[in-house]
Amino acid sequence: MKREAFFLPLSFLTVTLLGGVRVADRIVLLPPPLVSLVLGVLLVGVLVRSGALAPERLMNGARTPLANVSGAVVLITTFLAAAQAFTVAIPEYGLPRLLFSVFLFVLLMNTSAAAPDRVRVLRSVLVIFGSAFILKFIVLAALSDPAGGWWKRTLLAMLEGLTLGTLSQDVYRPATGYIAFATLALFIGTLALLPSRQTTALARTS
Amino acid sequence: MRESTWRSLGLALAAAYAAFIVWLYVRQPQTVAEMTGAMTASIGAYQIDDAAFADGVRLFRRDQFDASRLAFERADSAHQDARTQFYIAYSYYRQGWGRVYNDDALFQRGLEAVDRAIVAAPHGRVAVDDPDLQMRSADELKAELQAGIRRDASDLNPLRIFRQRK
Numbered sequence: 001m002k003r004e005a006f007f008l009p010l011s012f013l014t015v016t017l018l019g020g021v022r023v024a025d026r027i028v029l030l031p032p033p034l035v036s037l038v039l040g041v042l043l044v045g046v047l048v049r050s051g052a053l054a055p056e057r058l059m060n061g062a063r064t065p066l067a068n069v070s071g072a073v074v075l076i077t078t079f080l081a082a083a084q085a086f087t088v089a090i091p092e093y094g095l096p097r098l099l100f101s102v103f104l105f106v107l108l109m110n111t112s113a114a115a116p117d118r119v120r121v122l123r124s125v126l127v128i129f130g131s132a133f134i135l136k137f138i139v140l141a142a143l144s145d146p147a148g149g150w151w152k153r154t155l156l157a158m159l160e161g162l163t164l165g166t167l168s169q170d171v172y173r174p175a176t177g178y179i180a181f182a183t184l185a186l187f188i189g190t191l192a193l194l195p196s197r198q199t200t201a202l203a204r205t206s
Numbered sequence: 207m208r209e210s211t212w213r214s215l216g217l218a219l220a221a222a223y224a225a226f227i228v229w230l231y232v233r234q235p236q237t238v239a240e241m242t243g244a245m246t247a248s249i250g251a252y253q254i255d256d257a258a259f260a261d262g263v264r265l266f267r268r269d270q271f272d273a274s275r276l277a278f279e280r281a282d283s284a285h286q287d288a289r290t291q292f293y294i295a296y297s298y299y300r301q302g303w304g305r306v307y308n309d310d311a312l313f314q315r316g317l318e319a320v321d322r323a324i325v326a327a328p329h330g331r332v333a334v335d336d337p338d339l340q341m342r343s344a345d346e347l348k349a350e351l352q353a354g355i356r357r358d359a360s361d362l363n364p365l366r367i368f369r370q371r372k
Contacts, residue, residue, distance in 0.1 A: 001209055001212060001213070002212060002216075004216075005212050005213045005215070005216030005217070006212075006215075006216045006219065009216065009220040009223075010219065010220060010223060013220065013223045013224055013227060016227060017227045017230070020231065026236045027235075027236055027237075028234065029230060029231045029234055031231055064210070066210055066213045066214065066217075067209075067213060069213075069217060070213045070216060070217060073216075073217060073220050077220070077224075
């Protein structure tokens, strides 16, 4: 009960808060773009289909109205955190943003169609966000960093030419990457603690 | 403790945290000082450092604009005081003003400061009663800064060199 009333909503709200933090010359808080909201809905849908999230355990007729409101808060904060987790994972603009958005959309649709179980879907979420984090905060950040030798600048100029100047992103301070890592880790860790359908079945068996 | 009490506590905490997050995203504070300053200003408890403000005004009147802004920054580190932000904007205006051309970068920073002053002032109205200033409201100052940045045919008027700094 305490997990549902305290830990889950507060943890997801923390993800919502930290998901938009970008540290450059000044600190900017980015609200989720529309694409993140769409992907957030898809992710919550995948979690429900796989049984990683059982909404019927959070809201049902047998619970008190207060418990149902508490359950609704968990569902809403799950969606908000999912949207902000995608805001962390997707580049801010340009061709990479488009590619990431389409790639993640197709990946989530594919995961939903495959109807995996809870454990597999959590592993899949870990891989999705892990690879997106590496691509954005390590690969793209390295390509966008103006510092570097002549070979890097040549490579970057070639890539910029090929992508019509839409490849490079804003350069953030390293703190942004650390905050993003902690945010995604907290998000995935909290997803694993959501009341699942599997747990319901086990509880009924016992 | 009863379950309903725990749940009520959890809901209250989540609602307060969510409201705080929305507030942060709307206000976009840049530093911890700005964040705490904005929070105290929202309940009317924010106060500037009067001594630092007086230093800032004194330096401003001597045309030591960089030094005056340092003092103003010390006085209002949270950027929540309309009068201090007005003086900061005015210092950018006077420093950036030129008989032949204006410094666009300084005027731009002046615009940012005057916008902060307008946001911080009740009903967005900033009026400063200082006989040393020719522009005593944020509206006049903002219009002057915007006109300074704008590019139009009047820039080519040779009589511009006779205009006076306000």
